[in-house]
Amino acid sequence: xxxxxxxxxxxxxxxxxxxxxxxxxxxxxxxxxxxxxxxxxxxxxxxxxxxxxxxxxxxxxxxxxxxxxxxxxxxxxxxxxxxxxxxxxxxxxxxxxxxxxxxxxxxxxxxxxxxxxxxxxxxxxxxxxxxxxxxxxxxxxxxxxxxxxxxxxxxxxxxxxxxxxxxxxxxxxxxxxxxxxxxxxxxxxxxxxxxxxxxxxxxxxxxxxxxxxxxxxxxxxxxxxxxxxxxxxxxxxxxxxxxxxxxxxxxxxxxxxxxxxxxxxxxxxxxxxxxxxxxxxxxxxxxxxxxxxxxxxxxxxxxx
Amino acid sequence: xxxxxxxxxxxxxxxxxxxxxxxxxxxxxxxxxxxxxxxxxxxxxxxxxxxxxxxxxxxxxxxxxxxxxxxxxxxxxxxxxxxxxxxxxxxxxxxxxxxxxxxxxxxxxxxxxxxxxxxxxxxxxxxxxxxxxxxxxxxxxxxxxxxxxxxxxxxxxxxxxxxxxxxxxxx
Numbered sequence: 145x146x147x148x149x150x151x152x153x154x155x156x157x158x159x160x161x162x163x164x165x166x167x168x169x170x171x172x173x174x175x176x177x178x179x180x181x182x183x184x185x186x187x188x189x190x191x192x193x194x195x196x197x198x199x200x201x202x203x204x205x206x207x208x209x210x211x212x213x214x215x216x217x218x219x220x221x222x223x224x225x226x227x228x229x230x231x232x233x234x235x236x237x238x239x240x241x242x243x244x245x246x247x248x249x250x251x252x253x254x255x256x257x258x259x260x261x262x263x264x265x266x267x268x269x270x271x272x273x274x275x276x277x278x279x280x281x282x283x284x285x286x287x288x289x290x291x292x293x294x295x296x297x298x299x300x301x302x303x304x305x306x307x308x309x310x311x312x313x314x315x316x317x318x319x320x321x322x323x324x325x326x327x328x329x330x331x332x333x334x335x336x337x338x339x340x341x342x343x344x345x346x347x348x349x350x351x352x353x354x355x356x357x358x359x360x361x362x363x364x365x366x367x368x369x370x371x372x373x374x375x376x377x378x379x380x381x382x383x384x385x386x387x388x389x390x391x392x393x394x395x396x397x398x399x400x401x402x403x404x405x406x407x408x409x410x411x412x413x414x415x416x417x418x419x420x421x422x423x424x425x426x427x428x429x430x431x432x433x434x435x436x437x438x439x440x441x442x443x444x445x446x447x448x
Numbered sequence: 449x450x451x452x453x454x455x456x457x458x459x460x461x462x463x464x465x466x467x468x469x470x471x472x473x474x475x476x477x478x479x480x481x482x483x484x485x486x487x488x489x490x491x492x493x494x495x496x497x498x499x500x501x502x503x504x505x506x507x508x509x510x511x512x513x514x515x516x517x518x519x520x521x522x523x524x525x526x527x528x529x530x531x532x533x534x535x536x537x538x539x540x541x542x543x544x545x546x547x548x549x550x551x552x553x554x555x556x557x558x559x560x561x562x563x564x565x566x567x568x569x570x571x572x573x574x575x576x577x578x579x580x581x582x583x584x585x586x587x588x589x590x591x592x593x594x595x596x597x598x599x600x601x602x603x604x605x606x607x608x609x610x611x612x613x614x615x616x617x618x619x
Contacts, residue, residue, distance in 0.1 A: 155609065
């Protein structure tokens with residue numbers, strides 16, 4: 145075949161039947177025409193495999209619904225959200241005005257709290273404080289578990305309730321340390337009245353009182369604010385159990401004292417919160433008690 | 449007049465029915481794998497649905513074609529395009545009274561034709577098959593491929609010359 149004889153779209157025109165009559169007639173006479181005709185006829189016999197368009201469409205629909213499921217489809221009209229938000233807000237307001245505010249610290253942690261009247265509280269380690277939010281100005285009442293330092297502004301009676309007793313003040317600085325079986329109040333400024341087991345004790349500046357074995361013990365001290373605010377715990381003739389509890393709270397450890405007779409032992413002094421080993425030595429060495437770490441968080445005491 | 453929205457499911461189905469086959473075949477003529485072609489068509493139509501607000505009714509086909517083509521170019525594995533040949537339909541059924549020799553020749557010819565089409569350059573093959581198997585006009589093919597009609601006709605011409613050369617003088 146002489147390719148040059150044709151323009152570069154000649155066969156395309158022929159295949160689509162777009163040659164002029166003259167061109168067509170001439171081409172049909174040639175031997176080449178037969179060959180090309182055979183190619184087109186042969187191609188007609190070839191098959192492109194069948195097409196199940198419905199099945200493909202079904203797959204596409206499936207794909208689309210999978211895509212849709214990924215999106216968030218609004219189930220409820222938008223105004224519902226408004227109503228829901230309003231109700232939530234009303235409930236929230238009611239809750240806020242009636243609810244108790246609760247603060248708590250974990251091992252070795254301290255927290256400064258400013259009460260609604262501007263009075264300050266600093267919570268020592270592993271302690272919990274709670275008060276009503278509503279009508280604070282006329283009803284200054286707090287419940288405490290653990291140890292806290294109070295700097296109370298002048299105003300209505302300020303009451304600290306604990307399991308073992310309560311403290312009533314009229315504006316002063318003091319700490320309360322209250323646990324399940326101990327209760328201690330130190331006054332740094334002003335006067336506080338301490339109540340426990342139907343006994344009332346009024347203490348002034350530089351005075352401290354603790355409930356021990358059902359009776360009050362009173363002593364004097366010279367600190368102007370609690371040592372634990374400066375990262376130390378200090379004790380004056382304190383029952384050793386109370387010191388151990390304080391160690392546990394500051395360092396998040398457990399002290400096993402079953403092998404030591406600690407009843408009646410008293411501790412005077414202070415330990416730093418910086419280092420647990422140093423603190424343990426400070427407390428136990430003078431008492432001739434050995435301590436070993438059973439694991440990272442457990443200390444076992446043994447009599448020397 | 450308001451344009452028909454592709455997001456309307458009936459409109460979407462119309463587009464699918466009208467264009468899915470040619471898109472599938474177009475991709476098939478390129479890659480030679482029908483499953484792959486149908487997967488590509490499926491993904492392309494899902495993409496059309498996702499973009500139904502952006503794509504107008506008129507642009508829907510070219511959108512699907514573009515997406516399908518891009519998907520095709522991203523997939524590397526290509527097979528040979530071998531169209532099936534059903535021997536029961538043959539030249540013989542068109543022309544009566546052919547000799548057994550002729551039938552044998554025909555079989556050989558068809559085999560060569562299949563092979564030659566498979567060996568065509570992709571660009572020539574897609575034009576040739578869209579024209580001969582999907583009965584698309586050169587103008588339509590130009591739209592599908594995104595070329596001028598003149599260029600499509602040139603490719604068709606070249607495809608026929610190429611096939612003729614490969615098959616040789618069998619008749």
